[in-house]
Amino acid sequence: MFAPTPPPPYYAVIFSSTRTEGDDGYEAMAERMLSLAARQPGYLGAESVRNAAGEGITVSYWRDEASIAAWKQQAEHLQAQHLGRTRWYAGYQLRIARVERAHGGPP
Amino acid sequence: MFAPTPPPPYYAVIFSSTRTEGDDGYEAMAERMLSLAARQPGYLGAESVRNAAGEGITVSYWRDEASIAAWKQQAEHLQAQHLGRTRWYAGYQLRIARVERAHGGPP
Numbered sequence: 609m610f611a612p613t614p615p616p617p618y619y620a621v622i623f624s625s626t627r628t629e630g631d632d633g634y635e636a637m638a639e640r641m642l643s644l645a646a647r648q649p650g651y652l653g654a655e656s657v658r659n660a661a662g663e664g665i666t667v668s669y670w671r672d673e674a675s676i677a678a679w680k681q682q683a684e685h686l687q688a689q690h691l692g693r694t695r696w697y698a699g700y701q702l703r704i705a706r707v708e709r710a711h712g713g714p715p
Numbered sequence: 716m717f718a719p720t721p722p723p724p725y726y727a728v729i730f731s732s733t734r735t736e737g738d739d740g741y742e743a744m745a746e747r748m749l750s751l752a753a754r755q756p757g758y759l760g761a762e763s764v765r766n767a768a769g770e771g772i773t774v775s776y777w778r779d780e781a782s783i784a785a786w787k788q789q790a791e792h793l794q795a796q797h798l799g800r801t802r803w804y805a806g807y808q809l810r811i812a813r814v815e816r817a818h819g820g821p822p
Contacts (some may be wrong), residue, residue, distance in 0.1 A: 609731065609770045610731060610808050611808075611813045612807065613810075616810075620727075620729060620810065620812050621812075622727060622774055624716065624717060624762045624774070624819075627716060632811060638792045639819070648784045650784050652799075655731045655772060655808075656772075657764045657765065657766050657770050657771060658764065658766060658798065659764050659765060659767075660766075660767065663764050664764060665762060665763075665764045665772040665774065667729055667731070667772060667774075676810065698821070699717065699816045699821050700818065700819045700820070701717050701718075701817065701820075702722075702738035702816075702817065702818055702819050703720075703814045703815045703816070704814070704815055704817070705812035705813055705814040705815060705819040706728050706812055706815060707729075707811070707812040708811055708812060708813060709810070709811045710808065710809065710810040710811070711805070711808075711809055712731075712806070712807045712808035712809050713806065713808075714805070714806050
């Protein structure tokens with residue numbers, strides 16, 4: 609599940625959300641968006657988890673803020689954002705952050 | 716599930732992990748750590764999701780880097796970090812990031 613990010617600095621988009629009831633096309637679109645994002649310039653990777661209660665956190669990682677701005681304006685992504693606001697998400701929070709330090713690994 | 720964060724800037728600790736098999740004291744310690752963190756100076760909130768496959772993302776939010784450094788050194792938290800590395804986590808990544816922009820809401 610771990611994104612193969614380079615040494616910092618780079619950027620993270622932290623997207624927390626709660627889903628409405630039912631699928632309603634959501635899963636297919638979510639997969640399509642991850643696949644599209646992966647082809648965007650500046651994309652470094654993403655980590656995404658959703659639990660059975662419909663609570664989800666997706667963190668995507670980007671080279672710089674310009675890459676994030678370009679992805680936000682991507683045509684198909686704009687449509688998905690609209691459907692997210694009107695249909696799929698009961699609530700969401702999006703935070704853009706500059707990653708300054710990182711570590712981890714197998715224990 | 717949403718952390719009641721103030722307007723940016725503030726800091727995020729993005730902790731992604733995969734669990735080993737079985738509980739082995741993990742859930743109780745995870746709850747204890749969230750409860751302890753909430754009493755630390757500079758703590759702003761946290762969002763945490765784990766799926767049935769054992770993949771989890773916890774993002775905790777802090778006023779500044781000094782608050783994060785103090786929490787990292789908290790005695791009981793140091794014990795939990797050791798158990799995490801040796802017992803509970805098959806793998807983990809920890810990233811410290813400065814949140815620069817945020818938005819969201821009910822759609």
